[in-house]
Each structure stands twice: as C-alpha cells, then as structure tokens.
Amino acid sequence: MASYDFLIVGxxxxxxxxxxxxxxxxxxxxxxxxxxxxxxxxGRSTATFVESYGGQAAHLLTVASRGxxxxxxxGFCDGALLARRGNLxxxxxxxxxxxxxxxxxxxxxxxxxxxxxQQDALALCPPLRPExxxxxxxxxxxxxxxxxxxHQGYLRAARAQGADIYTETPLEHIERRAEGHPGRRQDARHxxxxxxxxxxEARWLINAAGAWADNxxxxxxxxxxxxxxxxxxxxxxxxxxxxxxxHWPLVRDADESFxxxxxxxxxxxxxxxxxxxxxxxxxxxxxxIAIALARMQAATGIAPSHLASRWAGLRSFTRDERPAIGxxxxxxxxxWAAGLGGYGIQTSPAIGFMTAHLLADAPLPTAVEADLTAxxxxxxxxxxx
Ligand SMILES: Cc1cc2nc3c(=O)[nH]c(=O)nc-3n(C[C@H](O)[C@H](O)[C@H](O)COP(=O)(O)OP(=O)(O)OC[C@H]3O[C@@H](n4cnc5c(N)ncnc54)[C@H](O)[C@@H]3O)c2cc1C
Numbered sequence: 001m002a003s004y005d006f007l008i009v010g011x012x013x014x015x016x017x018x019x020x021x022x023x024x025x026x027x028x029x030x031x032x033x034x035x036x037x038x039x040x041x042x043g044r045s046t047a048t049f050v051e052s053y054g055g056q057a058a059h060l061l062t063v064a065s066r067g068x069x070x071x072x073x074x075g076f077c078d079g080a081l082l083a084r085r086g087n088l089x090x091x092x093x094x095x096x097x098x099x100x101x102x103x104x105x106x107x108x109x110x111x112x113x114x115x116x117x118q119q120d121a122l123a124l125c126p127p128l129r130p131e132x133x134x135x136x137x138x139x140x141x142x143x144x145x146x147x148x149x150x151h152q153g154y155l156r157a158a159r160a161q162g163a164d165i166y167t168e169t170p171l172e173h174i175e176r177r178a179e180g181h182p183g184r185r186q187d188a189r190h191x192x193x194x195x196x197x198x199x200x201e202a203r204w205l206i207n208a209a210g211a212w213a214d215n216x217x218x219x220x221x222x223x224x225x226x227x228x229x230x231x232x233x234x235x236x237x238x239x240x241x242x243x244x245x246x247h248w249p250l251v252r253d254a255d256e257s258f259x260x261x262x263x264x265x266x267x268x269x270x271x272x273x274x275x276x277x278x279x280x281x282x283x284x285x286x287x288x289i290a291i292a293l294a295r296m297q298a299a300t301g302i303a304p305s306h307l308a309s310r311w312a313g314l315r316s317f318t319r320d321e322r323p324a325i326g327x328x329x330x331x332x333x334x335x336w337a338a339g340l341g342g343y344g345i346q347t348s349p350a351i352g353f354m355t356a357h358l359l360a361d362a363p364l365p366t367a368v369e370a371d372l373t374a375x376x377x378x379x380x381x382x383x384x385x
Contacts, residue, residue, distance in 0.1 A: 044313025
C-alpha cells in the first residue's frame with residue numbers, strides 16, 4: 001500500500017501549486033479523477049492577472065504572487081508566464097465612487113493604478129460608446145497569463161521532486177484509522193483512501209477539489225463549508241474587419257456585468273454570469289451567450305455574426321467569497337485549499353507559499369511575509385464554525 005505525508009485531492013492549479021511547494025517537505029501525491037489535470041476550472045479561465053480584482057484577500061494574494069509569475073525559477077517554464085495587458089474598468093455616469101473605493105483599497109500596493117478620463121479610456125479602446133463612460137480605473141501592469149505553462153510548470157517540478165500524480169483516480173471512500181502509520185508512532189492517526197483500484201495511506205489530506213470540495217469533506221466526515229460553484233460563460237469571435245485590436249486592454253464595467261479582451265487575434269467575451277450549480281462538467285447555455293452578445297453590442301456597437309468558440313466553467317466561492325486556506329476546525333489533519341472564486345490562477349503562487357508555511361513550517365518569501373501572515377486568520381476555515 002502506498003503511503004504519503006501529504007495526499008492532495010485535485011490536480012487543478014491549486015493542487016498543483018501546493019504539490020510543488022510541499023514536495024521538498026515530505027512524500028506527496030495528487031489524486032485527480034479526470035484523465036487531464038486542468039480539465040475543470042483551471043482549463044476554462046480567461047487567463048487574466050489583475051491585482052485590483054476581487055476583494056481585499058484576493059488583492060493581497062495576487063500582489064504576493066506577482067514576483068513568482070514575473071520571475072519563475074530557472075527551468076520552471078520555457079517562456080514568460082505574464083504578457084502585459086492593461087485592465088480598464090470603466091464607470092458609467094454615477095459610478096465614479098466605486099472606482100475611487102477600489103483605488104483607495106488597492107492603490108498603496110499598485111503604484112500605477114489610476115483613475116483616467118473618458119478621453120483617455122476611449123483612446124485605449126475606441127469602440128466604447130462615449131455616453132456610457134464617465135471615467136475608468138486603469139491598471140497598466142495587469143497581464144494575460146499562460147495558464148497551461150504555469151500549471152504544467154507546477155506539476156513537472158512537483159514530479160521532479162518525487163511527487164506522484166495519479167490521474168483517472170477519483171477518490172471514492174475515506175477511512176480515518178487509528179493504528180500505525182509506517183515510520184511514525186504506533187498510535188498516530190492517518191487517512192486510508194480508496195480511489196479506483198488503489199488504497200493509499202496519508203497523514204494529511206489536502207482538499208483542492210475545486211467545485212467538489214464540500215463533497216470531499218463529507219467523504220472524510222468533516223463539516224462542509226458551504227462552497228458554491230457558479231457557472232461563468234465565455235465566447236470568442238472574430239473582430240470586425242479593419243480594426244486593430246491587439247493593443248486593447250481587458251475592458252470591464254464597474255459592476256462587472258461583462259468583460260472582453262483580445263484573445264489570439266479574436267475577441268474573448270463573457271457576460272460575467274454567476275449561476276449557482278451543483279459540481280459538474282459545466283456547459284454554456286444559449287441564454288448566457290445571448291446576454292453576452294447584447295451587452296457587447298450595447299457598449300461598443302460590435303455585433304459578431306458567428307462565434308469561434310464557447311465554453312463555461314465553475315468558479316467556486318465560500319460564503320464570504322474569501323478563499324478557505326487552513327486546517328479544518330473539526331479535523332486538524334484535513335486541510336482546506338478551496339473557494340478560489342475567480343482568482344485561483346493569479347493567486348496560486350501565494351496559496352502554495354501559505355500552505356507550505358502552515359503544513360511544513362516553510363518560510364514565507366520575505367517580500368510578502370507580512371501580508372501573507374496577516375491573511376492567515378482571515379482565510380482560516382475556522383471562521384465558518
Ligand atoms: C470562465 C472563468 C474565468 C476565470 N478567469 C480567471 C482569471 O482570469 N484569472 C484567475 O486567476 N482565475 C480565473 N478563474 C478562476 C480559476 O479558474 C479558478 O479559481 C481555479 O482554476 C480553481 O482551481 P482549483 O484547482 O481549485 O479547481 P479545478 O481546476 O476545478 O481543480 C479541481 C480538481 O479536483 C478534481 N476532483 C474533484 N473531485 C475529485 C475526486 N473525488 N477525486 C479526485 N479528483 C477530484 C477535479 O477533477 C478537478 O480537476 C476563472 C474561472 C472561470 C470558470
């Protein structure tokens with residue numbers, strides 16, 4: 001029977017980042033039910049790094065992740081992980097205060113974040129209808145991420161440090177056992193995991209199962225946190241002939257009722273839908289696509305005649321929309337790494353740092369130590385008990 005110190009459920013970006021950081025500290029394995037790690041939320045994102053996005057916790061985690069994504073260690077990847085693309089969040093008349101609040105909250109850690117005039121916003125994205133734009137919050141150092149390279153970089157480096165990655169191996173049954181764990185005190189408790197045809201023992205169970213995180217807790221006899229998966233729909237289409245779009249920023253409105261950005265020569269668009277769903281292989285609905293196209297046309301006059309691609313994915317949220325990172329209040333050897341909402345890729349380096357710090361006493365990087373240390377109680381799952 002295989003035996004590990006850390007058994008991670010889920011090989012999405014969160015499980016992969018954690019495996020990468022824990023591998024130097026013990027025997028690590030990841031269980032993934034799909035054939036392809038990244039098949040669910042991780043492979044369906046819109047691949048954007050925006051430090052002013054989400055609430056304060058997402059902001060601090062993203063700021064703490066920039067250093068790694070800008071300068072990954074030698075051999076982690078072949079090319080750059082970030083490619084600069086500004087983020088333009090425009091305010092309609094009467095919405096300026098919303099931008100001012102974000103600027104006040106995020107400005108101290110994003111020095112070039114600024115409110116710009118209607119004229120400057122339209123210069124960055126000329127098709128925007130002037131009557132809809134009062135002003136905009138512009139983050140010039142936002143970026144497109146190479147999600148595949150980040151995810152594969154974590155998995156490759158974890159494997160190189162001895163981690164085992166079991167794909168097509170759904171965790172189905174969990175026992176909490178009291179007898180001996182190899183190499184440990186005879187009275188140590190441990191998990192015995194049944195996954196497909198494997199039986200695996202582990203000291204720590206790390207729940208990085210994304211939309212399925214509450215299901216894993218139930219299997220382990222741990223109280224679920226009430227994590228809600230919400231569907232988000234994405235389409236891409238060919239831009240109107242004659243318009244140069246590559247230099248456009250990502251454009252969203254203050255309330256995030258939609259956003260769009262250039263995407264490999266096409267335009268990527270989402271209605272920013274948030275439909276609660278049971279965990280599943282999410283698929284796009286015609287109604288959400290129609291809403292996306294209507295909002296695009298209303299804001300820019302652009303009306304695509306056909307779509308190049310469409311997809312949907314689940315963004316999973318805790319009740320307060322802050323990630324849950326830490327030990328379960330009712331089972332200290334069950335670790336939550338879930339509820340990463342719409343920022344799990346851009347925060348994954350910080351989630352890896354924090355988890356290795358909490359589980360293996362790994363030091364936090366000096367530059368981000370104060371912010372991440374302050375966040376630990378805010379993200380602790382015990383806040384829900
Ligand atoms: C449309 C969309 C746009 C987004 N845009 C961005 C963005 O621009 N920037 C950003 O940072 N984030 C973005 N996100 C959010 C980001 O994709 C998620 O926060 C992130 O991928 C979550 O990663 P995860 O590893 O927690 O989940 P997942 O990638 O879903 O991984 C969880 C894994 O657990 C596995 N699993 C579940 N149950 C079991 C079991 N019983 N046994 C074994 N394995 C199991 C699943 O198969 C899955 O592979 C977006 C998401 C969507 C849907």
